[in-house]
Amino acid sequence: xxxxxxDVYGLTKxxxxxxxxxxxxxxxxxxQVWGFLGPNGSGKTTTIRMLCGLLKPDAGQGTCLGYDLIxxxxxxxxxxxxxxxxFSFWEDLSIRENLEFVARLYELRNIKQVIDQxxxxxxxxxxxxxxxGTLSGGWKQRLALAACTLHNPAMLLLDxxxxxxxxxxxxxxxxxxxxxxxxGLTVLVSTHYMDEAERCDEIVYIAxxxxxxxxxxxxxxxxxxxxxxxxxxxxVRALADRxxxxxxxxxxxxxxxxxxxxxxxxxxxxxxxxxxGGAGTQWRRERPSLEDVFIDLMSQAQDKS
Ligand SMILES: Nc1ncnc2c1ncn2[C@@H]1O[C@H](COP(=O)(O)OP(=O)(O)O)[C@@H](O)[C@H]1O
Ligand SMILES: [Mg+2]
Numbered sequence: 001x002x003x004x005x006x007d008v009y010g011l012t013k014x015x016x017x018x019x020x021x022x023x024x025x026x027x028x029x030x031x032q033v034w035g036f037l038g039p040n041g042s043g044k045t046t047t048i049r050m051l052c053g054l055l056k057p058d059a060g061q062g063t064c065l066g067y068d069l070i071x072x073x074x075x076x077x078x079x080x081x082x083x084x085x086x087f088s089f090w091e092d093l094s095i096r097e098n099l100e101f102v103a104r105l106y107e108l109r110n111i112k113q114v115i116d117q118x119x120x121x122x123x124x125x126x127x128x129x130x131x132x133g134t135l136s137g138g139w140k141q142r143l144a145l146a147a148c149t150l151h152n153p154a155m156l157l158l159d160x161x162x163x164x165x166x167x168x169x170x171x172x173x174x175x176x177x178x179x180x181x182x183x184g185l186t187v188l189v190s191t192h193y194m195d196e197a198e199r200c201d202e203i204v205y206i207a208x209x210x211x212x213x214x215x216x217x218x219x220x221x222x223x224x225x226x227x228x229x230x231x232x233x234x235x236v237r238a239l240a241d242r243x244x245x246x247x248x249x250x251x252x253x254x255x256x257x258x259x260x261x262x263x264x265x266x267x268x269x270x271x272x273x274x275x276x277g278g279a280g281t282q283w284r285r286e287r288p289s290l291e292d293v294f295i296d297l298m299s300q301a302q303d304k305s
Pocket of ligand 1: 015018019020038039040041042043044045046047
């Protein structure tokens with residue numbers, strides 16, 4: 001058994017003359033939780049669908065769970081749990097009935113026992129008779145997670161499972177992900193939320209089909225070569241327009257009411273900030289946030305494409 005859950009390289013997919021995924025390599029060890037991030041339309045869903053054997057790559061090769069991506073896609077499908085971006089339920093069936101339906105699709109044996117166990121693991125037992133159509137977003141996502149873990153997969157590929165879910169339900173969902181990972185599951189999960197990215201062992205960032213960076217969050221920040229100053233106070237609104245486009249201010253972005261000004265050239269950035277000691281603004285130097293780094297990576301990718 002290989003110790004890599006995902007080991008692919010050169011992965012490429014075109015739709016017409018559009019390259020949706022361009023020469024992507026991912027090597028992910030078993031048992032970890034990795035985040036998959038990148039702007040909309042960057043190829044996350046397409047990559048995930050290739051990894052779980054649903055979409056044939058135009059180029060590239062490799063293995064998932066030790067099985068060849070192309071030759072053994074049937075094995076991969078059986079051992080991977082894939083949660084699609086838009087999971088659909090039978091709204092007029094209960095949680096339990098929905099799971100029974102999925103269990104029959106997978107031709108599982110001991111259906112009652114498997115469903116009891118899954119309901120228990122995901123904290124759904126007390127709601128099993130509730131109609132899926134009446135569930136809140138957070139509970140629906142939990143049902144979706146139950147559905148994609150029923151067949152006892154070795155790896156989960158979750159495509160934006162918490163999009164549009166409220167913060168508490170997102171935290172609960174992530175507690176479940178970590179619980180499953182503690183039992184040995186490998187999880188690759190796409191998300192737009194930075195707090196979720198920070199809960200991952202490593203992240204993969206893709207923009208316009210190209211893999212821009214990969215690694216633990218702290219290393220990605222360290223290796224970005226980016227420097228950041230943060231401004232707060234009543235003067236900040238006017239500041240943003242004044243700084244945009246200036247030498248030393250490659251990226252000017254609001255984070256709540258604070259303004260982040262980042263540049264890869266520390267000397268130019270410092271000089272610019274020194275010249276901007278405006279009244280009503282407090283400046284502090286900060287370690288770039290993951291989002292500062294993503295803004296930078298996204299603009300690098302835009303320059304290339
Ligand atoms: N079935 C398809 N046919 C044509 N174009 C597609 C198809 N699926 C995805 N694309 C295009 O491929 C690119 C990547 O899409 P996708 O993988 O869904 O990105 P993401 O999940 O990161 O938002 C987009 O430009 C999208 O429009
Ligand atoms: Mg997508």
